[in-house]
Amino acid sequence: MSVRVFVTGGTFDKEYDERTGKLYFEETHIPEMLRLGRCDVEVDVETLMMVDSLDMTAAQRQRVVDACRTCAQRCIVITHGTDTMVETAGALAGGVTGKTVVLTGAMVPYAFGSSDGLFNLGSALSFVQALPPGVYIAMNGRSFTWDNVRKNREEGVFERLRE
Amino acid sequence: MSVRVFVTGGTFDKEYDERTGKLYFEETHIPEMLRLGRCDVEVDVETLMMVDSLDMTAAQRQRVVDACRTCAQRCIVITHGTDTMVETAGALAGGVTGKTVVLTGAMVPYAFGSSDGLFNLGSALSFVQALPPGVYIAMNGRSFTWDNVRKNREEGVFERLRE
Amino acid sequence: MSVRVFVTGGTFDKEYDERTGKLYFEETHIPEMLRLGRCDVEVDVETLMMVDSLDMTAAQRQRVVDACRTCAQRCIVITHGTDTMVETAGALAGGVTGKTVVLTGAMVPYAFGSSDGLFNLGSALSFVQALPPGVYIAMNGRSFTWDNVRKNREEGVFERLRE
Amino acid sequence: MSVRVFVTGGTFDKEYDERTGKLYFEETHIPEMLRLGRCDVEVDVETLMMVDSLDMTAAQRQRVVDACRTCAQRCIVITHGTDTMVETAGALAGGVTGKTVVLTGAMVPYAFGSSDGLFNLGSALSFVQALPPGVYIAMNGRSFTWDNVRKNREEGVFERLRE
Numbered sequence: 001m002s003v004r005v006f007v008t009g010g011t012f013d014k015e016y017d018e019r020t021g022k023l024y025f026e027e028t029h030i031p032e033m034l035r036l037g038r039c040d041v042e043v044d045v046e047t048l049m050m051v052d053s054l055d056m057t058a059a060q061r062q063r064v065v066d067a068c069r070t071c072a073q074r075c076i077v078i079t080h081g082t083d084t085m086v087e088t089a090g091a092l093a094g095g096v097t098g099k100t101v102v103l104t105g106a107m108v109p110y111a112f113g114s115s116d117g118l119f120n121l122g123s124a125l126s127f128v129q130a131l132p133p134g135v136y137i138a139m140n141g142r143s144f145t146w147d148n149v150r151k152n153r154e155e156g157v158f159e160r161l162r163e
Numbered sequence: 164m165s166v167r168v169f170v171t172g173g174t175f176d177k178e179y180d181e182r183t184g185k186l187y188f189e190e191t192h193i194p195e196m197l198r199l200g201r202c203d204v205e206v207d208v209e210t211l212m213m214v215d216s217l218d219m220t221a222a223q224r225q226r227v228v229d230a231c232r233t234c235a236q237r238c239i240v241i242t243h244g245t246d247t248m249v250e251t252a253g254a255l256a257g258g259v260t261g262k263t264v265v266l267t268g269a270m271v272p273y274a275f276g277s278s279d280g281l282f283n284l285g286s287a288l289s290f291v292q293a294l295p296p297g298v299y300i301a302m303n304g305r306s307f308t309w310d311n312v313r314k315n316r317e318e319g320v321f322e323r324l325r326e
Numbered sequence: 327m328s329v330r331v332f333v334t335g336g337t338f339d340k341e342y343d344e345r346t347g348k349l350y351f352e353e354t355h356i357p358e359m360l361r362l363g364r365c366d367v368e369v370d371v372e373t374l375m376m377v378d379s380l381d382m383t384a385a386q387r388q389r390v391v392d393a394c395r396t397c398a399q400r401c402i403v404i405t406h407g408t409d410t411m412v413e414t415a416g417a418l419a420g421g422v423t424g425k426t427v428v429l430t431g432a433m434v435p436y437a438f439g440s441s442d443g444l445f446n447l448g449s450a451l452s453f454v455q456a457l458p459p460g461v462y463i464a465m466n467g468r469s470f471t472w473d474n475v476r477k478n479r480e481e482g483v484f485e486r487l488r489e
Numbered sequence: 490m491s492v493r494v495f496v497t498g499g500t501f502d503k504e505y506d507e508r509t510g511k512l513y514f515e516e517t518h519i520p521e522m523l524r525l526g527r528c529d530v531e532v533d534v535e536t537l538m539m540v541d542s543l544d545m546t547a548a549q550r551q552r553v554v555d556a557c558r559t560c561a562q563r564c565i566v567i568t569h570g571t572d573t574m575v576e577t578a579g580a581l582a583g584g585v586t587g588k589t590v591v592l593t594g595a596m597v598p599y600a601f602g603s604s605d606g607l608f609n610l611g612s613a614l615s616f617v618q619a620l621p622p623g624v625y626i627a628m629n630g631r632s633f634t635w636d637n638v639r640k641n642r643e644e645g646v647f648e649r650l651r652e
Binding site: 033034036037038039040041107114115116118119120121122123124125126127129130131138139140141142143156157158159 | 196197199200201202203204270277278279281282283284285286287288289290292293294301302303304305306319320321322
């Protein structure tokens with residue numbers, strides 16, 4: 001099975017700039033993480049953009065939808081900032097059919113010691129292979145359908161709107 | 164959904180003994196890894212044994228089967244040494260029905276810097292929720308049914324017997 | 327030999343807030359770092375403040391000087407943000423005599439994967455035991471006397487004003 | 490100031506072999522550790538051998554002494570297994586004069602998460618610049634003269650023979 005991974009930025013790929021003390025984007029860590037996980041799935045990684053999801057424009061969101069629609073693979077993982085992940089999931093649900101699309105992200109940058117990124121990447125890559133076509137969010141070890149999920153900002157976790 | 168995790172040892176949970184320079188078992192790292200992954204799945208972890216899988220006796224293997232058969236949960240993850248993981252999967256297939264059982268492990272101890280453990284745990288926890296009843300191995304980001312998998316010792320990866 | 331460590335904050339002790347995505351201060355990591363280094367020196371750690379060194383006020387700087395002057399130990403290490411470390415070193419030179427005072431810091435927070443903090447702490451603790459009374463900065467594996475050092479912001483290293 | 494670093498192996502540089510589950514030597518991590526510590530000291534690293542110090546032969550020990558005697562630098566750090574570090578220090582004291590030689594090592598391999606190696610390297614590099622000519626061991630944040638030190642195997646620390 002072949003999986004396409006689209007990178008859009010988010011906390012996942014934030015770096016610490018030791019000159020300014022600020023966080024910024026450089027290259028994605030996904031290939032390094034796949035090596036660390038000894039991942040043997042056929043994965044094709046493409047960076048679409050490197051943005052904070054709060055800064056993602058409508059045009060950029062549309063670009064994510066188009067990339068999913070036109071790519072050859074039927075299994076797609078998208079790394080994405082958590083703040084507007086639900087919004088992008090909605091856009092994908094309206095624009096992509098017949099494919100399994102799983103969005104994932106991280107609460108702590110992978111480059112920092114205690115990131116949930118590697119766990120989430122293993123989770124998203126697995127859900128995308130096992131779930132039927134549809135748009136999902138994989139966070140906190142769980143999968144959510146695009147229309148039954150919200151980010152609980154107070155607790156920093158994703159949860160269902162209704163059980 | 165509620166998941167049972169049975170710990171049996173394996174490379175996953177090896178520690179470095181700084182007095183002897185040898186590897187040994189202490190406590191399992193699974194709870195710490197679940198915290199790191201911000202896992203929000205209801206997980207119930209139980210340590211059955213802490214052994215190298217090459218040292219697992221027939222009686223111990225039977226104990227793993229019995230634990231899976233008698234526990235309340237229908238979704239079970241087992242952490243296990245990779246060397247005899249396939250053998251235990253076969254024993255489980257003969258003894259457990261109506262449940263999804265996923266075995267996973269690691270090539271490098273979690274306590275060491277560059278472990279695949281967190282990736283594999285995220286993967287196993289996701290496959291166990293999404294796959295139909297049966298016995299599986301989750302390694303290298305892939306899932307394998309118990310009767311179509313072998314460990315390729317030369318390359319250090321799991322692979323299908325036939326495609 | 328007994329060493330006093332005064333903590334003032336700086337990059338050393340910055341944390342990543344996974345809710346806001348910003349860096350902040352919590353508790354100092356010095357005791358944890360000393361354990362990691364298997365440090366067997368008698369060390370007495372006290373947190374004076376937790377500030378970015380750019381935000382350190384004249385009153386706070388005076389508090390650092392007073393703490394060094396009045397403490398019982400003759401060997402003192404101060405963890406400090408790098409941006410105004412030289413300024414505080416100058417204040418200490420004017421206010422403390424007969425003691426060896428070594429300021430150190432980090433370019434990357436200890437809590438992140440790739441910090442220079444542990445290296446710098448080992449370095450500062452060693453210089454403070456071996457150098458004669460005076461005020462020094464220990465960064466990049468080197469020691470600098472307080473009146474012959476500047477931070478080269480472009481390259482992110484400390485260097486002598488004159489050789 | 491220019492420092493020579495001679496690598497002889499020891500726990501410092503042990504790796505985990507994920508095929509055999511055993512520890513082994515590959516390349517030294519010293520250059521990577523110096524980069525991590527943003528070390529700006531002029532350092533010239535040379536690997537003399539990669540051995541467990543319990544396996545170091547008399548001929549190999551002599552080679553370490555000769556290397557220290559004949560190298561151009563007056564400041565020398567030696568990375569060494571802890572088990573016979575004191576013995577090598579004695580050999581160096583008999584064979585090298587007019588130079589500051591500091592032996593250091595680690596209780597946990599650098600490649601593992603929780604190593605004391607980076608702390609010890611920062612410590613040894615600092616002591617070697619600040620101490621007068623002689624042969625020393627730098628461990629646990631302390632420096633010991635070659636003839637007043639032993640490894641306390643029960644507690645895993647170095648200590649003075651007499652205070």
